[in-house]
Amino acid sequence: MEAAPRALRVAIADDALLLREGIAKVLADGGLEVVASVGTGTELLEVAARGGLDAAVLDIRMPPSHRDEGIVALEQMRANGSTIGVLLLSMYATPEYALRVMSAGSGTGYLLKERVSEPxxxxxxxxxxxGGGSVVDPEVVEQLVQRTRADDPxxxxxxxxxxxxxxxxxxxxxxxxxxxxxxxLKTVETHVRSILQKLDLEESPEHHRRVLAVLTLLGAR
Amino acid sequence: MAPGRRGRIIKRSIVIGLVVAASLAMEISGFLATPESDRREVSWTTLHAIVPLVFAACAGVAWAIGPSRLPARLMVVFPLVWVPLSFLRVIEDLAWLWPFVYGLHLWWAVLTGILVLVYPRGWLVDRVDRWIAGIALVGSLGYLLGVLLLLGEPAAGVCDCAPNPYRIIEAPALFAIIDIGYRIVGVVLAIVIAGRLLVRWVRGSVPARTVAFLMPIALIAWVITLAAQAITYAAAGTTDLVLDTVSLVAIASIPISFVAGISHARNMRARVADLMRITREGADRGLWAESLARTLRDASVRVFWWDDEHGRYADAAGQVLDDDDAGRRGDHGLLPVASPTGVPIALIRHDRVLTDNMRLLDGVSSALRLSVDNGRLRSEIERTLEQVRQSRSRIVEAGDDARRRIERDLHDGAQQHLVSLGMRLRLAANQARDRGVEPLAVELDGTIGMLNEALRELRELAQGIHPSLLSSGGLALAVPELAGRCPVPVEIEVQPGGRLPEVVESTAYFVVSEALANIAKHAQATRGWVRAAVDGGALELVVRDNGIGGASVEAGTGMLGIIDRVEAVGGRLVVESPEGSGTTITVRIPLESETLAG
Structure with a gap:
């Protein structure tokens, strides 16, 4: 990753205060600027609407229903035209959620919560x-790869x-x-071309499309 | 039972045979002993001999089907007292015997009268009936006594009897009074009996008359001839052939009427069996009263049901049994029916004539009691079952709720704490490294690794308790996730029908999870299919594989668990698993039973 010219401005949304503070500390230690720290998706949407954010870190399960408020907030932001990076944290590695996060567009990520112990x-x-890239937790990828399929590409x-x-x-x-x-690098490029060819995927330079395509393929059943 | 029954039949046949033989012997010997000039016509004598035979034959039938043994006994004794006067000639020299025989020679009329009185119930029910029978018996005993003590010899031309050794005084005039008085009393009693029978018949409903029309006709014919005979006897001391013949036919028709009436009543009892059948089929109250009327051939039958709430009887249409109904006991009988515990069930108002057939009414009230008991038991069972069903469903829901709560508590509590603990350990490790305490940093790294392992286990445990994906994403997300974990490739088709009630989703999830586990463990399948679609107010789930089949509900406890769970929410499960052709589990779970929010 190229170094940012200025500190990235980040907002955090998590209903667990302890974690929220911990994440803020990790990110601050990593040289990012934590500009807001809230407890719900709605509050984060308000913060995002004020502008000036580069990225948001969201817990998926938040009040009120403790289901998928984080993803709903992401989709809401995208619907509002916001293109800031959004990283979702989840207690569980769920490929179905990863796909949904990826489907929201580029600049999205899905990580297990316990990654906070890996600053x-x-x-x-x-x-x-x-930076508009995509991140999927290795455990999700591992699960997808382990999944058995009728016609395994x-x-x-x-x-x-x-x-x-x-x-x-x-x-x-x-x-x-x-x-x-x-x-x-050349070898990797050869491999990537070969993979995309074998999996009948159109080659695309864009990070996100690459990731989404791979995930969709792995998840498609 | 059978040998006893056969023995009884043999015994009765012997008795009837002996009685018939004795009767014929009296008739024939009497006819032969009479001088040709004094003999009555052969035709009349034959008819006279047939009457006791008819009684004996009817006794056999009455023994088999009679309401009690009394009618049959009366009928079988009848031939013995049906003594032709001509028989006196046979025993005219037996001075010690003939007065007894002569004194008994009219007792057949008493037996016949009592036979009519006990029709159709088999015993004397009415007080008037008992009085009549008592008077007849006392009168007959008086007559016997009169014959023994007063009679020198029977009327002229009957026999040339030896002198009566029992006679104490010679008083022909007194005996004549007793003789004629006895006959008059007999005729009067017969007229009373006939009159009572006639009144009962006229007041009976039309169907009831068909039951009992033979008896009054026979009786009236007999009474008329008896009266005529008594008059002629009193006037001239002679008999008339035509009247005699009619009289004999009338007497012979009495036991026939008796047996015919009883057998008719038995047919009615057979119809009570039909009533039982209707009862078994669970007829409602209106239909029940209708069937009862048909069974009893009594259109006036009404059934009043006990209304516990108001403490009164009312019919199916809601009409209350008033005092008028209750008071008209003259032409109608009221039969109360109560449960074995004494709780009133109903009141059947029926034709009075049916009272004469207590067994029939017993059958009817038993049928009614059975019907009501059945209905009550049925509704009780249904109510209990519904309660069980509801409580089972509540238990499942409560279990689901508890699991959801535990998972959430773990998620928001222990898991969050461990995650932040890991984070703090990481910070500590970094600090240690910054300060150059490498061994501590390494130690902390190891601890973080162990902590993450613990987190992983906790995560799996929480998922096992309740799949968070199901809560948040429904079946559309949770089923593919389940299928993904199955070692056998599974094709999925989950119709996105929006979110379903929680209990439906969790049940469906459980079914798919268990079914896929079965496929992985037992089916030896290479492929599986899961289809879920909402169709007609129910979620239809089909889990299929191409394995060895042969799965059954009995064999695997896993399948039993699925059934329990599905039925707890009112669903149904069908397993098709022919040997060697895979297994298909089809489950339908109704959506409307629960409409939990969220």
Missing amino acids: QTLVRAVETVA LSRLTERERSVLELMAQGYSNGGIAQSLFLG
């Missing part, structure tokens, strides 16, 4: 979504291609994948 992961995820991939795909789904750029897997 770098959290900060990097916020930066990614703020993954069976067409080689072991190496599968590793590349998992990182693609997590929102890594080709460069990031190359770094993670200790491969040359």
Whole structure:
């Protein structure tokens, strides 16, 4: 990730005060500016409407119904034309939610809550979504890959291609994948082309579309 | 039972045979002993001999079907006292015997009268009836005594009897008074009996008359001839052939009427069996009264049901039994029917004539009692069942609620705490690293790892208690998630019908979860299918696989669990699992039983 010219302005929404403060501290330690910290999706929408935000970190389950208020807030923001990065935190790794988050558009992410004990992961995820990229928790990807399917397109991939795909789904750029897997950029590009070809996906340079396409494919049944 | 019954029949046949033999012996020996000039016509004698045979035959029938043993006994004794006067000639020399035989020779009329009185119930019910029978018996005993003590020899031309050894005084005039008085009393009693029978018959309803028309006709014919005979006897001491013949036919028709009437009543009892059948089919009150009227052939029958609320009787149309109805006891009888515990059920107002057939009414009231008891039990069971159904559904809901609450408590409590704890540990580890206390940092890293492992386990536990995805995303999200975890590839088709009532969703989730677990464990399938669609006010779930089949409700406890859960919310489950052709579980869960908000 390229370093931002100024600190990213972030708002946090979580009904658990303890976590809210913890996240704020982690993000602040990571060099981000936490401008608001609220307890519900509605309050976050108000903060977002005031403008000046680069990203928002939302708990999925919040009052009043403790169901999917976070995602609803995300969809509301997108409907309002807001394109800020939105990272959703969830206690459970649920592929169905990840797909819904991705479907809301680019600049979205879905992470397990326990990632807050990995400050770098959290900060990097916020930066990614703020930059219009997409983030999906590795555990979700793992679940999707483990899922059994009647017609498994993954069976067409080689072991190496599968590793590349998992990182693609997590929102890594080709460069990031190359770094993670200790491969040359050219090699990664070859793998990506091969994967997209094998999975009958149209190649798209855009991060989000890549991720969404992969997830949709994995999740499609 | 059978041997006893056979023995009884044999015994009765022997008795009837002996009686018939004795009767014929008296008749024939008397006829032969009479000088040709004094003999009565052969035709009359034959008819006279047939009368006791008819009684004996009817006794056999009455024994089999009679309301009691009394009628049959009366009928079987009848031939023995049906003594032809000509028989006196046979025993005219037996001075010790003939006065007794002569004194008894009119007793057949007493037996016949009592037989009429006990019709159709088999015993003397009425006080008037008992009086009549008592007078007849006392009178007959008086006559016997008169014959023994006063009679020198029977009327002229009857026999050349030896002198009566029992006679104490010679008083022919006194005996003549006793003789004629006895006959007059007999005729009067017969007229009273006939009159009572006639009145009862006329006052009876039209259907009731068909039951009993034979008896009054026979009796009236007999009484008329008897009266005529008595008059001629008193006037001239002779008999008339035509009157005699009519009299014999009338007497012979009395036991026939008796048996015919009883058998008619038995047919009515058979119709009570029909009533039982109607009862079993659970007829309503209106239909019941109608069937009862048909069964009893008495259109005037009305059934008044006990109304516990108002403490009174009212018919199906709601008309209350008034004092008028109750008071008209003259032509109608009232039969109260109560439950075994004494709680009144109903009052049947019926034709008075039916009272004569207590067994029939017993059958009717039993049928009614059964019907009401059945109905009460049925509604009681239905009510209990409904309560059980509701409480079962409530238990399931309460269980669901509890699970949801526990999951949420875990989510908002323990899980959040552990997550923030992990975060703080991370901060601590970072600080330790910053301050160069590497071993502590490593130790904290390890702790964080363990904490995350604990979180993972807790997460799975919470999901097992209640899938949060189901609460938030409904079946459309939760079912694919379930299918994804199944090792067998599963094709899913969940119609997005919006959110369903919570209890329906959780039941459906449970069904799919268990069914998929069965597929994974037992079916040896390579593919599975799950389809969920809302159709006609119910959620229809179909879980199918291409495995070995042979699953049954009895075999697997898993299936039983599914059934319990589905039925608890009023749903139905069908399992088709032919050996070797996969298993299909079809479940329908009604939506409207619960309309929980949220």
